[in-house]
Amino acid sequence: MTTLCFPFFVCGYCVHGPRHEELVVDIVRRKVERCDRLAGIMAMMSVAGGTGSGVVTYATHCLRDAYPNSFILNHLTWPYDTGEVIVQNYNSVLTLSHLYQLSDAILVHKICAQPMNIKHISFSDVNKVIAHQLGSVLQPALTGDSHGVYNRNPIGELISGLVCHPEYKLLSVCNIPQVSSSSMAYSVFTWSGLLKHLRQMLIAKAKMDYYFSGINWQLRAPSLQPEGVERTKSHRRPGFNTSLANLLILRGKDVNSAEIGGFQDPTLYTPLLPTDETFSMWKTPVPFNKYEKSATLVSNSQALLRPLDNMMGKAWNMFASRAYIHQYTKFGISEVDFLVSFTSLEQVISSYCLLWTSKILFGYD
Template sequence: MGGHFRIVASVLPHSLVADTGVVLARYCLNWSGNPRPLDCNFSIVRVCVCSNFTLMSTVFINVGQCGNQVGAQFLDSLCDDKNGAFSGLLKGTDGKLQSIHVDSESKVIKKILSSDLSRSLKRDAIICGKRGCGSNWGCGYHRRDLLDQTLEVMRTEVERCDVYSGCLIVHSLCGGTGSGLSSRLVEALRDEYPLQHIMNIAIAPHWTGESPLQQYNSLLCLACLQQNSDAIMVFNNDIIFHTLEEASGQSARGEDRGFSDQELNSVITSCISGCFLPVNGQVTFSNQPWELFQSCCPMPDLKFLTVCQQVSQRPHTSWLEISQSLTRKVAGSCSGRIPRTVSALAVARGHTGHAFHSNFDKISSRLKSDLGCTHWNPFPLDFWVDLYGNKAKRKSLTVVLNSDVMAKYISRVSEEARRKFLVKAYMHWYVQYGCEENDFEQAFHTLRKVVDNYEYFTTPNLQ
């Protein structure tokens, strides 16, 4: 391991940050790779280390109407960033975004092409079909035309990367293209690039949605992602809607005006940015999604993640107040209960000065307690801290949870889909595209194992 390395996103003093040839991550490593205990009188969190010559080689894939709306809003926020955080993130050597946009219909794609974002996109990386998938997983899964085009564009993007590390796929769990095509695409990418990472950012629909097929679609998609993806970050529209109600005070006033798709997508975009934007305006491991796996996915059977974020526009708001507001928001998304968390990652951003470091032990203890971190994991909570970056007044604390929250959602989806499956409701809509009853039985079995594993590893008495 050679080259000049620098320590970023840590609570370390300047004297240690300036040192070269040392990588700190709960302990020191010397150049020979032998561990050496770290003797310091302050708390150490996981630190992010980056090489001066390492560039991110991740491809961003947006699938379906929802995936393209969320993905385009996220990419547009990167292009509009004035703090330099966009430098190197999802950007190829040609100055264009390493982004692929796929949809079976042209409605959303046309809006993207007519926006300012289109100047940063490659036209040959935009794929648009001529007919929709009718909110049917089976139709999207068997759309060979879209799959072949996407894989061909993907090969081109991979060839443009110096070292291809993996892909981020944004899609919904409900739509035919978002759930079906993304499922088939993940399988194909796993076969084509078995050693590279795959991470999905999936948007779960409102429970009382418009399509009677959404539980089937979610069931089949989640089972496929469990078998082929490295991590699945899920955003639930119902929880996001509740968050916006609380933030606007509608719940207290008893109002119900509703929120637009753009408002819902803005919350998702902000959470994604909180997780993956560079620290201190530099390309680091913290904006490599794969570093997140190490913090949040301790075992391959537990890889469903949820995200919660607390933002304060007031410069004098303390980090303890922000962490308290965040844990209340997490409890609200769990119907008022404390989740049972296997592992978690907290990302603090803003002009923190030394305030975060001085309160780190209190913040860490509160988060571990209020997030219900398990006792068997000796390091259940990691931190990425943008200590000296972003001198704007805005502060944010984003937490990524691997907890039983998703297990309960998966269980609910499976139960509702099972009730329909037992009476063969809507099954003919899937059979006409080549799906079989065995596909559903395997999906039920796969997700049952997921729920069982979460129930076992989040048991309070497990040591």
């Protein structure tokens, strides 16, 4: 059995990206010229390498230069904890660190197979799940209260409402319900049940297939860990998920009867922002896909802190032993470039950790 270790990101970013730069920019320019106005650009990609991460990162760089005043949203599919690409953590570090300098927001998607009862995941299954979640966010909806207007620029409004500072660009998305087609006939959903479940997922930083024993639903802050612990020990993970800002999107029957007070609880949020800027809601009575009622939460929070910290730890351990570094240096990515990327993402992790340390400092315990 052969282990795949080709540095896909660097090959895409340093070779294939520049080779196709003119073509990509020209295709986007022609699309933009047909628009009445450019609402924004969304690039879809994986971060592990082998699926265009390097090419799309380079394309994002080109589009940022071509359209400096337009919103750019990068939608990323997060890699498996382990995979067939042994350098996927290197690729992820390089991809994320570059995008953090280029994109206005990074919407991260993690695929969970259990809720959909998928035995063997195919590309078609992945595409369906991604399309469902993106559709639940980007389909038209009323902004504000029941007398609001339909959003005309969902990407712009999404970024403006959730990304208040360039240090906080990581957005996660949760959509419920997600059940297999065979279970739909036996499933009944209520707004109270959906929103209670979605709030628990927000607090626990969990997707639908993770249920932790002993979760502290009362939102009591953890104690600070001592300094000097190795970064691979993940000593900086808080005990619950603190949010900077959240967007709740409700679609379906009797949407105006949904009680959303649980998402306006100030203990969910860092005190760094005014309370009226931490939560927003879109809604529409039009059902989405095959669900009579559905709820989506787009969150700028610590939900990605654990997977990001784990990925950084694995990449750093490999880098410390100089594993596969020669595969990157021959394409022009030096060890200094790696160190700059590590430093950039360490700063991102530290900034997101401040969301819960600030709660302790301000007395939200």
